[in-house]
C-alpha cells in the first residue's frame with residue numbers, strides 16, 4: 630500500500646490547460662501550485678466592466694489595449710484617462726490651459742473691480758463738486774444776507790467771500 634500511494638503521488642499528470650497549449654507535467658500534489666502560475670490558465674481581465682477571460686500569458690497584452698482600461702493621470706491632475714483620451718492627454722498643456730483660464734478670470738475680476746472703483750471715484754468727485762457748489766451758493770447766500778442786513782455793498786459778494 631505504501632508503495633502504491635507513493636507511486637501515485639509521484640505520478641506526473643498533465644496540466645488541465647494542455648488543450649490551450651500548456652505542456653507542463655507535474656506530480657498531482659503540485660497541481661494547485663502550477664495552475665496558480667500556469668501561463669495558459671484563463672484569468673479575468675482586472676479592468677472594471679471588462680468581462681474578458683484571457684490566458685494568463687496574454688493578460689498583460691490584453692490589459693494594455695483593453696477598452697475598459699482606466700487610470701488616473703499619473704501627473705496628478707485628476708483626469709481619469711481611458712485608452713482614447715490617454716493619447717491626447719497632455720497634462721502640462723491641460724494644466725496650463727486651466728491656469729490661463731483662471732488667470733483670465735482673475736484679470737476680468739480685477740478689471741471689473743477697477744471699473745467699479747473708477748465709477749465710485751467719479752461719483753465721489755461729482756458729489757464733491759456738487760457739495761462744493763452747494764457750499765459756495767450757501768456762502769454766497771450768507772454773504773448776500775449779511776450784505777443785506779448790514780447794508781454794506783462792499784466787494785464781499787464775490788465767491789471767495791470771508792467767513
Ligand SMILES: [Zn+2]
Pocket residue numbers: 644645646647651652653663664667668669670
Ligand atoms: Zn499549465
Ligand SMILES: [Zn+2]
Pocket residue numbers: 674675676679680681691692695696697
Ligand atoms: Zn479587459
Ligand SMILES: [Zn+2]
Pocket residue numbers: 702703704705706707708718719720721723
Ligand atoms: Zn494630467
